[in-house]
Amino acid sequence: MAETAAAAVLLPLAGRRNVLVTSALPYVNNVPHLGNLVGCVLSADAYARYCRLRGHNVLFVCGTDEYGTATEARALQEGCSPREVCDRFHALHREVYRWFGIRFDHFGRTSSQQQTEICQGVFRRLLDNGWLSEKTIQQLYCGSCERFLADRLVEGSCPVEGCGHDSARGDQCERCGELLNSIELIDPKCKVCGSAPCVRDTDHLFLELPLLKEKLEGYIDGASGDGSWSHNAVHVTNAWLKPRCITRDLKWGVPVPHDKYKDKVFYVWFDAPIGYISITACYTPEWEKWWKNPENVELYQFMGKDNVPFHTVMFPATLLGTGENWTLLKAISVTEYLTYESGKFSKAKGIGVFGNDTKDTNIPPEVWRYYLLTNRPEESQFWKLYKQDPPGCATVMKTSVGLVYLLACLLEPFMPSFSKEVLQQLNLCPDEHLSFCDEKGDRDKAKRPWDLIPSGHRIGKPAPLFKGLDDNTVKGFKEKFAGSQTERRLRAEVAAQ
Template sequence: EDGVATEAGPTPEEVEAAKENWLNGLKNLQEPLPEAKIVLPIKGRKNMLVTAALPYVNNVPHLGNIIGCVLSADIFARYCRLCDYNTLFVSGTDEYGTATETKALEEGLTPRQICDKYFDIHNSVYRWFNIGFDYFGRTSTDEQTLIAQQMFLKLRENGFISSQSVDQLLCQNCDRFLADRFVEGTCPHAGCAYESARGDQCDKCGKLINATELLQPRCKLCGHQPTIKPSEQLFIELGQLEPSIRTWISTVEKDWSPSARAVARSWLREPLRARAVTRDLKWGVPVPIEKYSNKVFYVWFDAPIGYMSITQSATKQYEKWWKPDKDCEVTLCQFMAKDNVPFHAVMFPATLLGVNEGHVLVKHLYATEYLNYEESKFSKSRGVGVFGTDAQETGIPSDVWRFYLASIRPETSDSSFSWTELGTRNNSELLNNLGNFCHRSLSFCANTFKGRVPDLTLTHADYELIALVNREIVAYVQHMEKGRLRDALRHVLSISRLGNHHMQAEQPWVLLKGSDEDKERGGAAIALCCQLVALVCAALAPFAPDAARRLRAQLGLPASALRINPANPSLIQYLPPGHVIGKPEPLFAKIEQDLLDKLRAKYAGTQSERANKENGSAQGGSNSVADL
């Protein structure tokens, strides 16, 4: 399937609409947004608050993590800006909890040092991928402490917090309660008996575990057997909030992606039970009650509050976005991988509903399934797959990665990364289809007309072509609005495919050598192709911002010229009459099979196997982090 939404020819109505939009579309665009350093909601405009799940700080993100949250959210946020929606896009690292404490012990650093070190890694990986956050923050801030404590106290005041004594594992040797990942033992599930099951989940059978049920439990730090000791924890009474959660979900879930809806529904199959929101740990937001002052909040209680505290760090007025004025509507769009859905669909909304201060609740919850690596699974703990830092070292531009990842985005089922496919998509779609169309059109304009876009009087046949193009851009907008980024991308390629067909059918290189009338037609064909290039440039920008920026410079247009009217998506006169373009250059390069083979071999196996291989060839030069 080549993604062209065009089976039947255009109807007379479509041709008429194409004409109307061509003539008047530019006037119908919205007033551009005011340039602002700090973006706040604006009355009377569509205000989009876009978030990417906050990646755990304690490791390097792999391609699956990147397409699952920050890249998807970025593509969407860039699309929103293209439509003149007033957009704030935030994310940041999720820094508290056992994952960080364990990593700190492993690396012999303090949790703070671990966060600082890995925050920089995340930050630089996302910069390289051109993720255009308005702000990329972190959760271990004063803003976070303040807002999380306020929210908690409000919940308590409203009667949704209770306390209960819970049996926990205590390592007397380390003088520490062993939450989740600090303990290992034999899996208690029948038929599994895996000996290195973690305190929260068994990696072999995949089932959830209650740490106190582990057989032969041992402290991960010192190996001693812990004892069971009760500890008093605070709980959020989800049961009491259940009716309001159910009512709310039933009104919004239609705007969620199918997998988000499925996960939320399966959670709600059972009655909701109280869940602990505190832990006996040190690295976290302290519980602001005397009696519990040696405890911190459970990381999943405070992590989603991170969206607010990061907005606060960004704007100093987070309430403008999160508790907007009555006459100022804010649409919250949240991107994440499937395993994060319960927290965003149920837990966090429950907190906000319990606080009852008119917070914005998620409107569009866009979850992805999982991305596999070649034949196996990406794994952070085992180091399988391509990581953000690896992608930079391949020499393949970030736009190509973005384009390829978007084109295999696991929207409806799991999908797989493959080096071969990366090459094919680059060579056949980006280079041969889209890149060549743009380069050919602009080169004709530059070489034959000294860059001045020829005059264009459109014929009926031209309007028919535009009507077909408009079908594609309408489909693009429809998919984007529903968070189906991969589907939207197919329609960008369809536009350049239609452009290529047009070029092929008109053969301007023949016409330009013919009679005066032929010459005029040849010029018009090129002018129309250049206008299509501008549309392709706009629609491509969310996916490949770097290439789009270069293409825009080649078109000689300012950023503000390339916009889409989501209420009436269509080709408009992006290039004014008499416009002179810039200098055309190829946008993409071929990726040779040879390089793909090398990369496939280089990234086979796990990170530590790779490190060993490298050490081997460097005559055993040790000190690789992976060996320690």
């Protein structure tokens, strides 16, 4: 259920595998749709449940992402406060996840005092360590509203060649997924009043990712080198190593603790990932045992592909820049967009099947879970990847072969000769390789299919494992084995005469 799952507080345990699971924090300005569910919370829930069955010590945290432009814009639209918007939709999110059987250990929210304290503390460390800079940038200003327009308060046509989507936001185009700067939009309009904004100068603070490049690349190489990051995740990460603005001209957010910028708040993608930490702090005052314990805690994160760079670049760079011993991302699970009527699900436009709609169908939640997880949109058409993305193709093929090996092991007690044949086709000796051992030395291999087959391994010659039965063959067997043995013998004797 979408609340604390047990009375006892979970903390890392000595001698156990401690797994910290998070899913991308769903934004609170609308009800989650099925794309949100399968891309983050449902996938994370399935993995957390699997880890618990394996006997691991698991903490699964999530919560609503509540600060930023979208909430402020919704509040302006509805004539209420951002806090009222967040309170209403947090309750709706929690109810949807409870109905789907999502078993969080804690489901919190980012608009907490813990979020403010931890976020501002991280900022001060970055400032003291010299990883922040001040820059004057150009930003759209609405004369009618008398305010600088944050990214999501602007809408226009996408400037990306071949796209031209006429409802692109100031931070990202929903159609092509390209990250944008609001002043790049073609024919921009203020979403509050509809006026055409002008361009003005304004000062902001930036995280100097290029200065953190050595630290970040050292972490990325170590974290992604074992194949637990997809090639796509690594590629997107490398493209992001440039200064990133971390402040915004808004009221609803974590205040910037700096005299010059006291009227600004932190950019939601600076403070939102810190929400994983603050939500854990709301769960237990001993949160540092999870988040400052990389030697004993493994962090697994689940999200849609548009969230990747914020978790593989912004978040780890922010933590690395503090100089403290943070628990950093070990593995990332990323999904493609779930489609609806040949298009993309969209909370902003109300397109798709939403979480509260599913109850009205009278279809049990387990059916929805099964359908969504079996149709989870996956980075794996190897016949296309072979030409377009060779490293990605290699990852898919190696993982697929590893999964075949695991299935052969699982089926051996039931179909021993079948398992032997599978391993022979994989060019593996059954007597040496058939094992499902979970002793300490093999524990990691038991959970990672891509590590079960050595790099460079050549499989044997594939051949069909079973022969299909056509209708004529089935009809022949029915005739041949109809009746008792005595009747069949008499029929055979008659036929032989």
